[in-house]
Amino acid sequence: MPTDADFAILDEDLPAPAVGQVIAKVDTLSVDAWIRTTLSDAGMHTTEPLGSTIRAFGVGQVIESASEKLAVGDWVYGQLKAQTFALAADEELTKVEPEEGIEPSAFVGALGITTGLTAWVGLIAVGEVQKGDVVVVSGAAGAVGSCVVQLAKARGAYVIGIAGGPHKCSYLIDELGADAAIDYKQGGVKEQLAKAAPNGIDVFFDNVGGDILDSVLDNLRPTGGARVVICGAISQYQHLDDVQGPKLYLRLAERNASMRGFVVSHHANRWPEASSEISQLLRSGAMKLPEHVVSTVDQFPEALMMLFNGKHIGNLVVKP
């Protein structure tokens, strides 16, 4: 687990933007689990060199521009990193259009590539969820998980969320509309799943890996066709050189099931469809993503560690 002592806060002067560059004032940064993997030399998403600025997706507003594509006042999304102001080439940024009912921070939340679009791609493009499916989501009270629960409900599935603690389980049922919730910290996940889904599970959206993955494999629908979607495995990110794989993978063969991983960037052709469905759900009030806001940028390391101790609900963001 990283500690505060591993990070430093530096003050630096920014040069004026060169041709094709802008300076954006960072509004909201998304604190995502993949960032942890860039701080390890086993790097699953490449390793950040020591001394560099921590990578993070964010939204911000252009305050200086030497670009023909982006003007002062434009809202932009991209790799703004853990800092208060970002100097970036216009081609690295995407212009976004906040509107009534859709705040700028939604572009790192329900409409964010690593949050809502990840949920949509995993559940719909990869998991091929159908009306009436029994869907199980791990890490269900987090950013991606909260979106998966609501998208699965919107598609007519029966949804069971797995999260740590009674408060998160109440959130899943009372706030997000999940049909059932399992507190993995109480133990007995396999037995609790057997009770909640007596005929078996059709789709498992896995954010956590480890023992939870095995517990679900043991409860896949016996009559066949279940889809296990590997989105992530946050229980393994502190020891990527010694990952615990599924012991019960033979259930896939026994139950004529499949397991498939994905990375959201490989499905960019589906993002417009995903954004359109999510925007509609946001505007109609059928979907929401609460933010857990940490201020200011010097709290970024602490926020990153919160992902691993489960202290947030919904989308964890830093407002620099």
Ligand SMILES: NC(=O)c1ccc[n+]([C@@H]2O[C@H](COP(=O)([O-])OP(=O)(O)OC[C@H]3O[C@@H](n4cnc5c(N)ncnc54)[C@H](OP(=O)(O)O)[C@@H]3O)[C@@H](O)[C@H]2O)c1
């Ligand atoms: N495939 C892709 O393209 C893609 C893109 C983006 C994100 N992801 C993956 O999506 C997952 C969710 O990311 P996120 O940014 O939305 O994070 P998040 O779910 O908001 O936060 C992580 C949550 O994981 C749970 N957790 C942490 N350690 C755990 C453990 N040992 N066992 C069980 N639960 C644990 C904690 O909740 P509890 O309190 O419930 O323990 C924590 O709140 C991650 O695995 C990430 O790598 C994949």
